[in-house]
Amino acid sequence: MSLKAELEAYLDVRGAKLLALRRLAGGASQEAWGVRIGSNAHGERDLVLRRDMGGTLSSSARTRAEEYALLRAAHEAGVPVPRVLFEPLIVEGRQAFFMEHVSGETIGRRLVRDEAHAKVREILPEQVMRALVRIHAIDTAELPFLRSPQSALDLVAALERDLDACGEGHPALELGLRWLRLHAPPLERTALVHGDFRVGNFIVGSEGLRAVLDWELAHAGDPDEDLGWFCVRAWRFGRDDLPAGGITTRERLLELYRAAGGHDVSPERLRYWEIFGNVKWGIGALSQAARHLRGEEVSIELATLGRLASEMELETLRLLSEVG
Numbered sequence: 001m002s003l004k005a006e007l008e009a010y011l012d013v014r015g016a017k018l019l020a021l022r023r024l025a026g027g028a029s030q031e032a033w034g035v036r037i038g039s040n041a042h043g044e045r046d047l048v049l050r051r052d053m054g055g056t057l058s059s060s061a062r063t064r065a066e067e068y069a070l071l072r073a074a075h076e077a078g079v080p081v082p083r084v085l086f087e088p089l090i091v092e093g094r095q096a097f098f099m100e101h102v103s104g105e106t107i108g109r110r111l112v113r114d115e116a117h118a119k120v121r122e123i124l125p126e127q128v129m130r131a132l133v134r135i136h137a138i139d140t141a142e143l144p145f146l147r148s149p150q151s152a153l154d155l156v157a158a159l160e161r162d163l164d165a166c167g168e169g170h171p172a173l174e175l176g177l178r179w180l181r182l183h184a185p186p187l188e189r190t191a192l193v194h195g196d197f198r199v200g201n202f203i204v205g206s207e208g209l210r211a212v213l214d215w216e217l218a219h220a221g222d223p224d225e226d227l228g229w230f231c232v233r234a235w236r237f238g239r240d241d242l243p244a245g246g247i248t249t250r251e252r253l254l255e256l257y258r259a260a261g262g263h264d265v266s267p268e269r270l271r272y273w274e275i276f277g278n279v280k281w282g283i284g285a286l287s288q289a290a291r292h293l294r295g296e297e298v299s300i301e302l303a304t305l306g307r308l309a310s311e312m313e314l315e316t317l318r319l320l321s322e323v324g
Helices: 003-013 064-076 108-113 115-136 152-166 171-182 224-230 250-259 267-293 300-305 308-323
Strands: 017-023 030-039 043-052 084-091 094-100 191-193 202-205 208-212 219-221
Touching (some): 115 208, 224 250
Antiparallel strands (some): 202 208
């Protein structure tokens, strides 16, 4: 049965008709489909079907059913996210779920550089830190699949396994992993960690943040990880003068996080997790390219992601030279 036919059958049971279906651009690890449905109760409305593509960014990535549960918990906690609908499903043998369509800008380069978004850049740092504090306040006990909190050493070990799986030598990343293992901070507090909280995973409108996307790397662990990831060079999209997401400074980021109700984070802990994030994305880029090279998902996009690893290697070496 085709994708269209399976969706028609699924929606029919729920009193809705499939009116339109189209593949959406973007998404290197998961598919996104624009779906328009109609029903007597709600009329016409636009949804998004998020479905497995056949690979993941990490060996510890969440399933679509788990991502569905995370989005539902986030929505209940007041985090701006697309509302999930119906229940998780299997389409053509792949896990998927429906969520509401939220309009707005998601392209990171436009958000941090275009004059059209200059006003929203003034308010976005405070908004995203408020959202992050709410994420970190979500009760992980309600999400049993997260299991026990992951320490820095647990995460470094997972990155080592992912790099080994690529079957290539990358001395700069290996040096970064060694430094991370030797300087791992203690796990002082635990929280729900989004795992991919950054510009490019936000839907933004003229009034600011509308939704936080891409929860597939969420886990229980050190909340400071999200702050370090936000500062990874790749997510500045060329605005290196504003190292925190291309929209603010590291110092102001920490001030806004604290003002929103978060805990105090030292510059040293932020720097550790920033180095971790650059190593993580370097390995992630290699893993994505490996999916293409192994024939798991033949894609020019995945193939070109491999070149980003060298940029992360250079940034890792630069950061390590600063910390000594």
